[in-house]
Amino acid sequence: MKKIELSSFSEIANDLRKPFHRNYYAMYSSVYDGIVTDPVLMTVPVDDHIVHRGDGVFETLKCVNGSIYNMAAHLDRLAHGVATLYHKPCFNMSDIPEITMETVRAGNHRDCLIKIIVSRGSGSMGVSPYDTDGSQLYIVASKLGVPFMESHPEGAVVAVSSIMPKESMFARTKSCNYLPNVLAQKQALDAGAHFAAMFDEKDHLAEGATENMAIITADAALVFPMRDRILTGTTMIRVIELAAELVDSGDLSDVRQGDITRGNILAAAEMLIIGTSCDVTAVRAFDGHAIGSICPGPICGKLNGLLQRDIRENPAIRTFVFE
Numbered sequence: 001m002k003k004i005e006l007s008s009f010s011e012i013a014n015d016l017r018k019p020f021h022r023n024y025y026a027m028y029s030s031v032y033d034g035i036v037t038d039p040v041l042m043t044v045p046v047d048d049h050i051v052h053r054g055d056g057v058f059e060t061l062k063c064v065n066g067s068i069y070n071m072a073a074h075l076d077r078l079a080h081g082v083a084t085l086y087h088k089p090c091f092n093m094s095d096i097p098e099i100t101m102e103t104v105r106a107g108n109h110r111d112c113l114i115k116i117i118v119s120r121g122s123g124s125m126g127v128s129p130y131d132t133d134g135s136q137l138y139i140v141a142s143k144l145g146v147p148f149m150e151s152h153p154e155g156a157v158v159a160v161s162s163i164m165p166k167e168s169m170f171a172r173t174k175s176c177n178y179l180p181n182v183l184a185q186k187q188a189l190d191a192g193a194h195f196a197a198m199f200d201e202k203d204h205l206a207e208g209a210t211e212n213m214a215i216i217t218a219d220a221a222l223v224f225p226m227r228d229r230i231l232t233g234t235t236m237i238r239v240i241e242l243a244a245e246l247v248d249s250g251d252l253s254d255v256r257q258g259d260i261t262r263g264n265i266l267a268a269a270e271m272l273i274i275g276t277s278c279d280v281t282a283v284r285a286f287d288g289h290a291i292g293s294i295c296p297g298p299i300c301g302k303l304n305g306l307l308q309r310d311i312r313e314n315p316a317i318r319t320f321v322f323e
Contacts (some may be wrong), residue, residue: 025107090134
């Protein structure tokens with residue numbers, strides 16, 4: 001083996017540049033309290049406990065046509081996660097909205113995906129949360145992909161994962177410890193599916209790797225899993241609120257939570273996947289079986305239409321970044 005040479009940043013900077021860097025627009029770090037637009041500089045200290053312990057929480061938002069969607073709901077959930085993990089930020093949580101908007105502006109893309117990450121911070125390579133000098137804030141603006149149904153109008157394929165959903169507190173906290181989610185999604189992709197579905201010990205549907213799931217029953221009820229073993233999605237909650245319009249119109253008979261078995265899914269008129277990135281997505285096949293008589297089904301189309309209108313036209317839930 002040849003001797004490994006010591007290198008300076010200037011010597012290795014070009015080697016660090018990767019093709020996917022074109023998708024990264026801007027990053028804020030509280031470590032140096034600034035924003036960078038060169039992806040090579042978008043780094044996190046290796047001794048930050050988010051790196052070697054997964055000790056952090058995050059939110060994924062999107063900016064569409066110059067406005068961030070549903071920002072308050074995401075920040076409320078972020079604050080809940082920070083409190084749950086007993087983080088002590090070295091920054092003001094109230095500054096996050098403005099820092100987020102400044103980061104998006106620096107990236108100069110009216111459509112982008114936003115990651116807001118709060119880490120335990122740096123201080124040691126150990127497991128003790130008391131070894132750090134305070135939680136840090138990282139915000140990244142990157143390329144926003146198209147909603148799933150735009151690139152897959154025929155609908156999604158879902159595979160059942162053998163990975164169990166997280167226990168209650170960990171399921172309801174959007175922490176950076178996503179190893180179960182990663183392995184569940186790997187199983188789905190290896191099986192030729194687009195999304196994974198996780199089931200609990202009683203064989204009740206929980207959630208996907210990064211998405212919420214629901215069914216439309218034969219009697220037109222929109223049913224979501226019980227929330228004790230799932231992350232309460234901000235888009236899921238918004239869809240539940242918007243679905244009231246379909247109840248009033250008679251398109252839906254009810255909107256509720258309940259235990260969902262595999263048999264319930266196979267007997268459903270429609271199965272839906274809901275999330276920040278995928279919006280409302282129709283499932284055409286679950287565990288090798290076709291779902292419903294048509295895909296996308298009528299309720300999926302109507303719910304997605306309501307959501308798209310909300311994302312693009314509702315000033316009460318949009319945070320304007322660009323004039």
